[in-house]
Amino acid sequence: MLRRGESRGAEQLVERHGDRLYRLAARITGHADDAEAVVADSLRFAAENIGQLRGAASFGACLARITAKAAYQALTRGRGRKDLVLDDVLPALDAEGRHFEPMEDWSRALDARSGSGRLGEALADALDALPADYRTALILRDMEGWPAEDVAGTLGVSLPVARTRVHHARLFVRQRLSSVLGVA
Numbered sequence: 584m585l586r587r588g589e590s591r592g593a594e595q596l597v598e599r600h601g602d603r604l605y606r607l608a609a610r611i612t613g614h615a616d617d618a619e620a621v622v623a624d625s626l627r628f629a630a631e632n633i634g635q636l637r638g639a640a641s642f643g644a645c646l647a648r649i650t651a652k653a654a655y656q657a658l659t660r661g662r663g664r665k666d667l668v669l670d671d672v673l674p675a676l677d678a679e680g681r682h683f684e685p686m687e688d689w690s691r692a693l694d695a696r697s698g699s700g701r702l703g704e705a706l707a708d709a710l711d712a713l714p715a716d717y718r719t720a721l722i723l724r725d726m727e728g729w730p731a732e733d734v735a736g737t738l739g740v741s742l743p744v745a746r747t748r749v750h751h752a753r754l755f756v757r758q759r760l761s762s763v764l765g766v767a
Contacts, residue, residue: 596626600643604650610722611654613711621657625650651723651737658715702763709759713752720745721752 604625608618629646710718720738723729724745729737735745 596630596646600646601626603643604646607647607727608650608654610710610726611651611719612658613718617657618654621650621654625653628653647727648733648737651719651727655715655719655737658719702760705760705763706756709756712759713755716740717748717752717755720748721756724749725753 601622604622605618608621608625609615612618612621625646628649710722713721716738720734723734723737724731731742731746731749734749735742738745738748740748
């Protein structure tokens with residue numbers, strides 16, 4: 584139960600950080616209801632443990648880490664671990680097994696379709712199709728701009744594993760978007 588004065592502190596946490604934390608949780612979980620529950624739990628945890636969190640270098644970053652970890656746990660709860668098969672996301676090799684040519688530069692195709700709702704839908708579909716580990720790694724690294732070390736900590740994996748998951752997720756998304764952009 585909140586004591587007098589604690590209620591205002593919780594309200595201030597919501598006012599100051601709620602929208603940003605909700606966007607982060609919604610990106611990871613993919614569901615508004617799950618994101619709301621994650622943010623509520625994260626803010627409740629932060630309010631209850633405010634004394635321990637005050638020493639953190641950046642309180643907002645600390646809240647984001649708490650929220651990302653809770654969203655990741657919500658996303659993976661009740662699901663079996665699923666992996667991406669690298670052969671499914673890499674461009675095909677030639678008949679002699681030689682390496683493929685450098686991938687095409689997509690910048691012009693992206694510029695031409697940047698106003699297209701179809702591109703946004705295709706990106707959302709690609710993110711939804713990613714296994715939870717890869718989705719969370721990609722969102723935290725590329726959309727939120729987190730250092731790879733923080734991504735690894737949130738996922739509870741080593742740094743090389745986190746980097747590999749981000750790389751494989753990028754390849755998967757690239758493959759999914761290639762048909763929308765009309766490039767290989």
